[in-house]
Amino acid sequence: MSVSKFPVLQMADTRVAVVGLRNADSSVTVHRLAQSLAEIVALSEVVDDHHVLFGMKGPVRFFGGEEEVVRRVVRLCRHDGIDVGVGVADSRLAAMWAASMAQPVHRVPVDGTATFLAPLPVSDLARFAHVGSDTLSLLSRLGLGTLGAVAGVPRASLSDRFGPDGDALAVLCAGGDVHLPRFDAPPDAEVVVCEFDDPLDDLDAVLRGIADALHRLIEDHVHRGLVVCRIAVSFVTEHDDICARVWYHPEGFGAGALVERVRGQLEAWSAVRSTSFGALTAGVSRIVLEVHDTAPRRAHQPGLWGGRSEADRAAHRAVARVRSLVGDQRVTVPEWRGGRDPLHQYVATSVALVDIEDPAAARRRVTPGEMHPARWNGVLAGLAPSVCVDPPVGVEVLDSHGRPVAVNGRHLLTAVPCRVTVQGASWSILQWWGPWPVEERWWDPARRRRVAHVQCIVASGLPQPESRSRNEEAWLLSLEQHAWWLVGTYG
Amino acid sequence: MSLPRVNPALQRVQQAVGNHRYAHRVSTLAVATLADARTLPVSPDIDRVLRAGLVSGCAHGLVRGRTYGCSGVAAVSCVATLLREASATGSWIAWCAAVSPNWRAMADTGWALDRVVQVDCGSSRDGWVGCLDALAGEIDIVVVDMPAGVSLRDAQLVIDRAVRRGGVVVVLAPSPEVHARLGVDVVFDVVRVHYVTHHAHLGGQVMDIRMQGRRVPVATDVRLEVPGVADG
Numbered sequence: 001m002s003v004s005k006f007p008v009l010q011m012a013d014t015r016v017a018v019v020g021l022r023n024a025d026s027s028v029t030v031h032r033l034a035q036s037l038a039e040i041v042a043l044s045e046v047v048d049d050h051h052v053l054f055g056m057k058g059p060v061r062f063f064g065g066e067e068e069v070v071r072r073v074v075r076l077c078r079h080d081g082i083d084v085g086v087g088v089a090d091s092r093l094a095a096m097w098a099a100s101m102a103q104p105v106h107r108v109p110v111d112g113t114a115t116f117l118a119p120l121p122v123s124d125l126a127r128f129a130h131v132g133s134d135t136l137s138l139l140s141r142l143g144l145g146t147l148g149a150v151a152g153v154p155r156a157s158l159s160d161r162f163g164p165d166g167d168a169l170a171v172l173c174a175g176g177d178v179h180l181p182r183f184d185a186p187p188d189a190e191v192v193v194c195e196f197d198d199p200l201d202d203l204d205a206v207l208r209g210i211a212d213a214l215h216r217l218i219e220d221h222v223h224r225g226l227v228v229c230r231i232a233v234s235f236v237t238e239h240d241d242i243c244a245r246v247w248y249h250p251e252g253f254g255a256g257a258l259v260e261r262v263r264g265q266l267e268a269w270s271a272v273r274s275t276s277f278g279a280l281t282a283g284v285s286r287i288v289l290e291v292h293d294t295a296p297r298r299a300h301q302p303g304l305w306g307g308r309s310e311a312d313r314a315a316h317r318a319v320a321r322v323r324s325l326v327g328d329q330r331v332t333v334p335e336w337r338g339g340r341d342p343l344h345q346y347v348a349t350s351v352a353l354v355d356i357e358d359p360a361a362a363r364r365r366v367t368p369g370e371m372h373p374a375r376w377n378g379v380l381a382g383l384a385p386s387v388c389v390d391p392p393v394g395v396e397v398l399d400s401h402g403r404p405v406a407v408n409g410r411h412l413l414t415a416v417p418c419r420v421t422v423q424g425a426s427w428s429i430l431q432w433w434g435p436w437p438v439e440e441r442w443w444d445p446a447r448r449r450r451v452a453h454v455q456c457i458v459a460s461g462l463p464q465p466e467s468r469s470r471n472e473e474a475w476l477l478s479l480e481q482h483a484w485w486l487v488g489t490y491g
Numbered sequence: 492m493s494l495p496r497v498n499p500a501l502q503r504v505q506q507a508v509g510n511h512r513y514a515h516r517v518s519t520l521a522v523a524t525l526a527d528a529r530t531l532p533v534s535p536d537i538d539r540v541l542r543a544g545l546v547s548g549c550a551h552g553l554v555r556g557r558t559y560g561c562s563g564v565a566a567v568s569c570v571a572t573l574l575r576e577a578s579a580t581g582s583w584i585a586w587c588a589a590v591s592p593n594w595r596a597m598a599d600t601g602w603a604l605d606r607v608v609q610v611d612c613g614s615s616r617d618g619w620v621g622c623l624d625a626l627a628g629e630i631d632i633v634v635v636d637m638p639a640g641v642s643l644r645d646a647q648l649v650i651d652r653a654v655r656r657g658g659v660v661v662v663l664a665p666s667p668e669v670h671a672r673l674g675v676d677v678v679f680d681v682v683r684v685h686y687v688t689h690h691a692h693l694g695g696q697v698m699d700i701r702m703q704g705r706r707v708p709v710a711t712d713v714r715l716e717v718p719g720v721a722d723g
Contacts, residue, residue, distance in 0.1 A: 330612075387592060388593050
């Protein structure tokens with residue numbers, strides 16, 4: 001009788017997997033992803049709005065290897081309609097980076113994390129490690145463009161120059177973690193248990209119960225000069241259904257932000273079908289809060305003018321919540337890009353790509369001349385249209401004889417415009433200004449652009465300039481490639 | 492489970508009332524904030540418009556917990572003018588309407604775009620309701636319209652909930668009838684616009700506005716000038 005050997009498994013304690021949401025599909029939130037993963041891992045940690053992390057030690061033992069675990073994760077997510085990338089590495093940062101480049105899996109070899117991180121650009125540290133834009137800007141100006149370059153600088157020098165951020169940078173760039181991932185409560189963990197005599201069926205009631213406990217817990221830590229960086233929140237029903245999640249934020253949670261996250265956890269749990277694994281089948285009878293990790297509270301001195309106010313913080317909380325509801329792509333902020341098109345000098349940028357919490361960065365984003373040039377010769381002067389017609393609507397501009405109006409080589413209209421036809425409806429032109437031509441990149445045949453703008457006041461029905469009705473509107477028309485377009489209105 | 496929170500100001504008032512000879516007549520005491528203290532600032536021209544339409548003695552400015560509506564041919568320009576002072580003085584604005592504003596025009600009007608966020612709520616009822624619930628009360632001003640998939644009753648409920656949480660809700664609608672059905676407090680219906688020429692360009696707008704709504708006792712016609720390049 002032969003005795004088979006057990007396979008040798010990779011079970012480094014710090015080996016972690018990060019599952020990252022890749023699609024901008026608004027219906028898939030990180031809460032739903034974490035809830036789906038509950039079928040494979042007992043406890044997962046939500047790192048941010050796109051990433052869920054779990055320790056590999058337990059699942060590797062249970063399923064028989066890293067490959068098998070990630071294969072099951074990918075299969076499960078595909079089954080649930082969630083497009084993900086899975087990164088496996090020895091540190092949180094490396095695993096997040098690997099998840100972002102995974103197709104759909106990227107495994108960093110054991111002990112190869114520092115080598116993997118070395119060529120990566122420091123600019124992405126804002127996205128993956130909450131490093132401030134000022135620090136990143138300074139690193140770039142110092143010529144430290146990659147994580148490997150930063151890791152080569154002595155830790156004491158980084159600490160001298162950047163303070164606590166420098167310490168964190170040294171650890172992260174060397175392939176370590178500022179807060180080591182852990183999925184069991186430390187022996188000295190502070191535990192708060194809320195028991196309900198009558199199990200709560202209404203989720204709002206559960207949320208009210210936990211909100212009060214969380215506020216007291218956070219305030220208590222603040223009084224001790226600490227912030228809570230990692231906290232496990234577990235709900236237990238009278239049927240012993242359990243929904244447990246670890247929440248992580250390197251800079252510490254505010255009570256409001258944590259309540260919002262827990263709300264998402266509860267809503268995702270309640271959305272699980274009753275026949276599925278881990279469904280909510282009875283009222284909540286117990287809530288357990290375990291503080292896994294804390295950090296010293298850094299002194300925050302708001303500026304005398306222009307610092308962050310309570311209204312700013314409330315707005316940031318609301319934006320975070322609405323992002324989790326509709327997805328990052330559908331929550332946008334204006335950003336100055338300049339250009340000669342009066343409708344696209346400010347573009348809508350996804351809130352995920354900019355820092356709205358830093359007032360200085362937000363002001364730079366919208367101020368002409370800060371990040372992109374302010375002055376553009378040839379831009380349409382006068383009042384800017386208040387509404388963008390997106391996408392532009394094709395129109396016909398006709399003269400008094402019903403012939404199309406064009407713009408000649410001398411940038412003059414070929415006839416006086418009298419009527420505009422929009423989707424079959426005819427509008428009379430009462431007054432017009434222009435044309436205002438723009439010729440861009442005339443030296444480049446592939447990218448050259450010739451546009452003429454005309455501002456006009458139009459009215460539905462026959463021309464009656466002496467008795468203007470309320471159907472009178474002001475439009476901005478543009479002529480490009482021999483076709484007229486309605487691009488904006490002064491509505 | 493929760494310990495009662497002690498409000499020192501409320502305690503002082505309770506002590507003062509408790510010593511009063513008519514103290515036995517006071518059954519419930521709660522902290523109240525007068526409407527004057529809950530307003531967001533408006534520019535002088537909007538203040539003049541509000542004074543013309545509202546009952547004298549009412550709080551002026553944009554009162555938290557009230558709804559405002561804009562409709563007509565230049566509704567977006569009207570919203571821009573209505574909110575410019577509040578935006579410039581630090582209020583956050585969430586734009587949840589389907590119409591896509593030109594941020595250059597908003598910046599020209601005086602909006603501080605670093606405190607503006609635009610949310611595409613989608614056309615479904617759940618998306619719209621969820622977004623409004625998430626934003627109301629946390630963001631000072633929320634600009635909304637009514638998607639086709641949302642019933643009037645749902646819209647009323649959500650907007651009521653939003654204003655109860657202390658936000659200002661501005662409703663964009665194609666006509667004042669929609670505002671009337673929603674029970675909007677103050678409606679600015681732009682009935683006519685005069686355009687100003689400036690150096691052979693369209694340089695400014697002057698709006699004739701009919702002001703009506705639940706808190707406007709008598710419909711009032713007022714004129715409002717939209718700041719443009721002609722003003723320098």
